Amino acid sequence: MKKIIVIALLIISVIISVNFYKQYKFKKFLKNINDDKFNITEYYIYGTHLNIKGQINENYTDSKIKLVLKSIDEEIEYNLKINNSTFTLSSKINDGINLEKLNNNKYYLLIKIGKEYYKLNNLTKHKKDTYYSFIKNNKCNKLEIEFDNYFTISSKKHNSNNIYDIVIDAGHGGTDSGATYNNYYEADLTYKYAKALKKKLTNLGYKVKLTRDKNEGIKTYGKHSRTAIPNEVHAKYLFSIHFNSSEDYITQSGVEIYTLDNTNLSLAHKLITNIVNNVNINYSTNTAYLVKKGIYIKNFRQSDISYMNEQAYANNYNPYNITTSTPYLYMIRETGGRITNAFVDGRNSKYEANPYYNSNVGVESYLLELGYINNQRDLQVILKEKNKYIDAISLAIDKHIKNNS
Numbered sequence: 001m002k003k004i005i006v007i008a009l010l011i012i013s014v015i016i017s018v019n020f021y022k023q024y025k026f027k028k029f030l031k032n033i034n035d036d037k038f039n040i041t042e043y044y045i046y047g048t049h050l051n052i053k054g055q056i057n058e059n060y061t062d063s064k065i066k067l068v069l070k071s072i073d074e075e076i077e078y079n080l081k082i083n084n085s086t087f088t089l090s091s092k093i094n095d096g097i098n099l100e101k102l103n104n105n106k107y108y109l110l111i112k113i114g115k116e117y118y119k120l121n122n123l124t125k126h127k128k129d130t131y132y133s134f135i136k137n138n139k140c141n142k143l144e145i146e147f148d149n150y151f152t153i154s155s156k157k158h159n160s161n162n163i164y165d166i167v168i169d170a171g172h173g174g175t176d177s178g179a180t181y182n183n184y185y186e187a188d189l190t191y192k193y194a195k196a197l198k199k200k201l202t203n204l205g206y207k208v209k210l211t212r213d214k215n216e217g218i219k220t221y222g223k224h225s226r227t228a229i230p231n232e233v234h235a236k237y238l239f240s241i242h243f244n245s246s247e248d249y250i251t252q253s254g255v256e257i258y259t260l261d262n263t264n265l266s267l268a269h270k271l272i273t274n275i276v277n278n279v280n281i282n283y284s285t286n287t288a289y290l291v292k293k294g295i296y297i298k299n300f301r302q303s304d305i306s307y308m309n310e311q312a313y314a315n316n317y318n319p320y321n322i323t324t325s326t327p328y329l330y331m332i333r334e335t336g337g338r339i340t341n342a343f344v345d346g347r348n349s350k351y352e353a354n355p356y357y358n359s360n361v362g363v364e365s366y367l368l369e370l371g372y373i374n375n376q377r378d379l380q381v382i383l384k385e386k387n388k389y390i391d392a393i394s395l396a397i398d399k400h401i402k403n404n405s
């Protein structure tokens, strides 16, 4: 018995001293990091990714410069795109460092050239942001991204109360019935679809919240609004469900997925191909804002901007800073915070301010127009093939998330 205790104590003390030695070595490593004018000029979190832009010291432009995340026992390397004296991790906003892949650890974000490590200084006005990972067994990882001498990401297990993975928005509701055709209302259909999608995704293991839990209206902006809920519950993805209608009800038909400029389109692509392959419906015939089969990017046009400016002058507030690269659809724009140019800041007294308009953490959002309810053929499919739609959409989402985590 005594022997066992002695051996156990011996093993424990070896483990402790190895750990002490590792910590000692890591502290020494941090002390010896060079500080040579490498700066972060912008960073943000969109969806599940952290993206970074910065400046490099001109003396190093020819070298192979890497970004690394270094913890006491890990080193993860990222390639950078370098242009003169600036660097970007990715040109796509939903790309960069996949925060779902980090372990519970404290990581230091550094520049690595050959065998040398360099510190990154913070030129942004942001000091701390928080990301909550996908939930497993009522726990998620809480990642704190902060600057305190070093740029660090600390990940710890966290209780997932009040945190959700995905938000589903049933378009319209209440007095806003959306598109109508005979006795069919878009708001009722989106609600049925959203509820079914929630159920299916929940069965697949995700924690899902609806923006409206009843077949009622919900305000667009302000606390607990349709645009704020996804951020309030720290969701990673938002899907807003809609059905279309058109004056040209004979020829206009099919499915449209709306997304953003400068994004990796892989999830949008999975959604549209899964739907058209499994539901008796086709890619939309609509060509306005079309970027790729079934995928649309709708930004403000010059005429929209002129209209918005006229509204501002007529109602005595300063025009918003809207350009032709500002997303038009508020569900996509306002849920992404400053990254997607959210602008509803309360200056127009008709709308409550979006509490997250200037957030540095954004929800990756998609708007799905699942067919034209005033097209006879589409309507029949929408009414009869709900389960096929829900299977197609949920499996596309599940596959995308599993591939990325």
Ligand SMILES: [Zn+2]
Binding pocket: 171, 172, 178, 179, 186, 242, 243, 244
């Ligand atoms: Zn709609």
